[in-house]
Amino acid sequence: MSKPSVLFVCVHNAGRSQMAAGWLRHLAGDAVEVRSAGSIPGAQVNPAAVAAMAEVGIDISDQHPKVLTTDAVEASDVVITMGCGDACPVFPGKRYLDWALEDPAGKDVESVRPIRDEIESRIRGLLVELTPAAG
16 A cells, blocks of 8 residues: 555645644654645744744754645645635545644744644544554
8 A cells, every 4th residue: 555645734834734744754754745735835934833843853944835736635645724714626535634723823932832732632643544553
């Protein structure tokens, strides 16, 4: 079986989706293909999100917001939107999840930590579903 692929989508691809992708890469290693994108990508990844992830030993400072493409959706098994009502192309056979997460935009690191921890919890649950043998 080919490895599962997950696409995280939020508007700016600067906070929640980047943290989620960072967690999944960190926890799954090469077992899962990870993508993230935004409908209106920001100029850079949120510095507070980068700092909050660095506190738990995950470096997302080299990531850049990317535009959401139909190809990215089509190439992914699971598409997770981050509570932003994004219009996402729908393809049969894809699994869509919507995670209602607070937007870290404009927040300091202290305020981003609970969002980071909520994302970690959801990623751990997702990982159990995606890689049952590893659970």
